[in-house]
Amino acid sequence: MSTFSTLSRLAPQQRLIRLIVLVAPLIAVSAEAQAGATLQRWFVVAVIVSSSVAAVLPDSHTGLLVVLLVGGHWAGASPSGKSQSGWVLVIALALLLFHAGCMLASYAPSSVVLDRALLLLWLRRTTWAAAVAAIVWVVSRVASGLELPSSGLVLGAALLVLLGWTTLLARTMSGRAAGRG
Amino acid sequence: MKQPWRPTAALVRAGLGSLALALTAVLAGRSDLLVLATPLLVCTAGALQGRPKRAPRADTRLTHDSLREGEGTTVRATLTDSEDVEHVVVALTPHKFVATNPPGGARGRTLPRPSSPARVAVALVPLRWGTRLVGDGLVGATSPWAGFRWGPAEVYPKTLTTLPMPGHFDSTAPAPHPIGLVGTNPARRTGDGTEFASIRPFNPGDRIRRVHWRVSLRTGTLHVTSTLTEEDSSILLVLDALAEIGASGGINGPSSSLDVGVRAAGAVADHYLHRGDRVGLRVLGTTRHSVVGTGAGKRHHRRILDTLAHVTPGAVRSVDSRRLQFGTSAGTTVIVFSPMLSDEAVNATLTLARRGLSVIVVDTVPDDVNLGDDDLRLRLAWRLRLVERESLLRRVQSAGMPVVTWRGPGTLDEVLRKLGRRAAQPRMVRR
Numbered sequence: 001m002s003t004f005s006t007l008s009r010l011a012p013q014q015r016l017i018r019l020i021v022l023v024a025p026l027i028a029v030s031a032e033a034q035a036g037a038t039l040q041r042w043f044v045v046a047v048i049v050s051s052s053v054a055a056v057l058p059d060s061h062t063g064l065l066v067v068l069l070v071g072g073h074w075a076g077a078s079p080s081g082k083s084q085s086g087w088v089l090v091i092a093l094a095l096l097l098f099h100a101g102c103m104l105a106s107y108a109p110s111s112v113v114l115d116r117a118l119l120l121l122w123l124r125r126t127t128w129a130a131a132v133a134a135i136v137w138v139v140s141r142v143a144s145g146l147e148l149p150s151s152g153l154v155l156g157a158a159l160l161v162l163l164g165w166t167t168l169l170a171r172t173m174s175g176r177a178a179g180r181g
Numbered sequence: 182m183k184q185p186w187r188p189t190a191a192l193v194r195a196g197l198g199s200l201a202l203a204l205t206a207v208l209a210g211r212s213d214l215l216v217l218a219t220p221l222l223v224c225t226a227g228a229l230q231g232r233p234k235r236a237p238r239a240d241t242r243l244t245h246d247s248l249r250e251g252e253g254t255t256v257r258a259t260l261t262d263s264e265d266v267e268h269v270v271v272a273l274t275p276h277k278f279v280a281t282n283p284p285g286g287a288r289g290r291t292l293p294r295p296s297s298p299a300r301v302a303v304a305l306v307p308l309r310w311g312t313r314l315v316g317d318g319l320v321g322a323t324s325p326w327a328g329f330r331w332g333p334a335e336v337y338p339k340t341l342t343t344l345p346m347p348g349h350f351d352s353t354a355p356a357p358h359p360i361g362l363v364g365t366n367p368a369r370r371t372g373d374g375t376e377f378a379s380i381r382p383f384n385p386g387d388r389i390r391r392v393h394w395r396v397s398l399r400t401g402t403l404h405v406t407s408t409l410t411e412e413d414s415s416i417l418l419v420l421d422a423l424a425e426i427g428a429s430g431g432i433n434g435p436s437s438s439l440d441v442g443v444r445a446a447g448a449v450a451d452h453y454l455h456r457g458d459r460v461g462l463r464v465l466g467t468t469r470h471s472v473v474g475t476g477a478g479k480r481h482h483r484r485i486l487d488t489l490a491h492v493t494p495g496a497v498r499s500v501d502s503r504r505l506q507f508g509t510s511a512g513t514t515v516i517v518f519s520p521m522l523s524d525e526a527v528n529a530t531l532t533l534a535r536r537g538l539s540v541i542v543v544d545t546v547p548d549d550v551n552l553g554d555d556d557l558r559l560r561l562a563w564r565l566r567l568v569e570r571e572s573l574l575r576r577v578q579s580a581g582m583p584v585v586t587w588r589g590p591g592t593l594d595e596v597l598r599k600l601g602r603r604a605a606q607p608r609m610v611r612r
Contacts, residue, residue: 058190059189059190060190061190061193061194063190063191063194064190064193064194064197064198067194067198067202067221068198068201071198071201071202071205071214071217071218072201074213074214074217075202075205075209075211075214078213084212084213088213088216088217089216091217092216092217092219092220093220095198095217095220095221096220096221096224099191099194099195099198099220099221099224102190102191102194103189103191103327106189106190106191106327107268107270107289107323107327108268108270108272108287108289108321109270109272109285109287111283111284111285111287112270112272112283112285112287112288112289113283114289115289115290115291117291117293118268118289118291121291125224125227125326128223129219129220129223129224130220132219132220132223133216133219133220133223136215136216136219137216140212140213140215140216143212144212156207158212158215159203159206159207159215162215162219162222163222163226166219166222166223166226166227167226167230
């Protein structure tokens with residue numbers, strides 16, 4: 001009861017953030033459908049329910065369930081030959097948006113209006129993460145176009161390179177002049 | 182206060198989500214799953230990179246520990262050892278009669294660069310006189326990339342004394358029995374002053390400039406104008422805190438009887454102390470800080486306001502008027518602020534009158550009493566209490582004490598003038 005009374009007193013900014021949390025997984029599901037994946041009713045219902053719970057309780061682990069549901073469904077239901085389509089990037093960005101939304105909503109009590117500095121900081125970080133995802137997608141498209149063998153070994157090596165790069169990127173961003181960037 | 186940093190749900194989500202997707206990508210040879218994992222991988226790397234090493238410590242401080250009603254101050258939450266902190270949140274516990282800005286009492290602040298100590302301020306305004314604990318609540322901190330969270334840690338309350346905001350009061354009438362040394366009230370004895378007393382024959386030692394030439398020429402002997410000396414007076418304020426009638430809405434809302442009494446007493450004390458008179462205070466029905474001796478000056482003024490701020494209504498319900506020590510000297514004017522709803526208050530007032538003091542009763546029942554509930558039985562009970570009050574007020578008035586309703590400036594003028602005239606007449610006092 002108290003959760004709902006808290007929700008009714010949400011600041012407009014928090015309402016917007018929670019709307020993003022609610023809508024972003026649905027964008028991912030729509031992108032899956034656009035990419036040609038078959039959507040089962042249980043899956044759609046599960047995504048709607050879990051994203052609604054995540055919007056109400058952004059600091060819970062329900063968000064992980066949403067990520068695993070969407071990612072797992074894509075892994076199992078994506079049409080063969082279309083896995084490198086642009087919709088993959090849309091799904092990745094939607095998941096990023098969902099994650100960032102949950103994070104922003106859980107920074108402070110729901111009555112708090114997050115300051116401009118924090119919003120700009122996360123806009124910058126989200127843009128960086130989206131850019132890295134786009135680069136990885138381009139590389140995978142190029143590799144797919146060149147018909148390079150897509151073995152687990154190669155992907156494991158690619159993952160290690162990616163991990164090293166993201167760590168370096170995170171360190172660079174942490175050490176920026178602004179201190180937070 | 183030392184609390185550890187804990188991983189956030191965001192880090193768990195990004196870490197486990199990206200791990201599951203990346204592992205599946207490697208095991209299944211699916212580069213598209215690596216694309217899905219990448220943004221979460223970046224977030225995880227960022228969060229782990231900013232892993233905090235030291236736990237901060239939180240404390241709060243009030244900028245002012247004493248204010249007037251309606252004045253603002255800030256609660257400053259300070260986080261020391263906060264080099265690993267990116268965002269601080271302070272959420273104060275809401276209290277009655279304390280308004281905060283922002284309204285919920287919670288504020289977050291992003292630190293532009295790693296710094297220690299980190300500070301967040303929440304403004305608060307006490308809306309009613311009194312002593313209350315404020316500034317308690319929770320403080321939390323988040324590390325860069327929202328990877329780890331510290332707290333929420335409890336911060337403990339601080340005492341804030343809110344002095345009553347005196348209602349406007351002014352009086353042009355002199356106090357009836359000025360018996361002090363130097364003041365502004367015309368006394369009964371003649372001496373140096375400005376108030377005309379009489380024209381009398383010249384005595385050795387009289388000043389030449391006091392000679393009244395017209396009367397001297399007419400009578401053929403020197404006559405001088407004599408004046409009344411000016412002295413300070415002694416005022417005792419008696420506040421009835423045996424009960425509080427009506428619900429208080431703070432400085433901007435409806436007033437209770439005690440609100441009216443406390444603010445009126447503050448205003449009267451303010452007025453007389455500024456005129457150089459001596460003022461004392463006695464609070465009926467409060468457990469501590471109930472007596473302030475007669476005195477003058479700014480420090481004494483502050484002492485009276487502090488005592489008024491410590492008034493607790495109904496802390497003591499019965500007062501034995503025979504044992505009450507008012508510490509009054511002859512000539513003291515007593516002003517009783519009371520809703521006159523109890524025998525104890527009436528008996529205490531009558532006791533003062535029997536000692537031969539000039540007593541004025543200021544009725545503190547507000548015009549429109551806010552009973553706080555639209556219960557018919559409550560309204561009926563209140564009407565019965567008003568009928569009882571009428572008989573109590575008649576007892577007071579029949580003992581020769583004027584009863585006036587508090588209306589700010591000029592409330593006491595008429596009764597003080599009447600008391601001044603009565604003071605010059607002979608009377609019988611029962612002792």
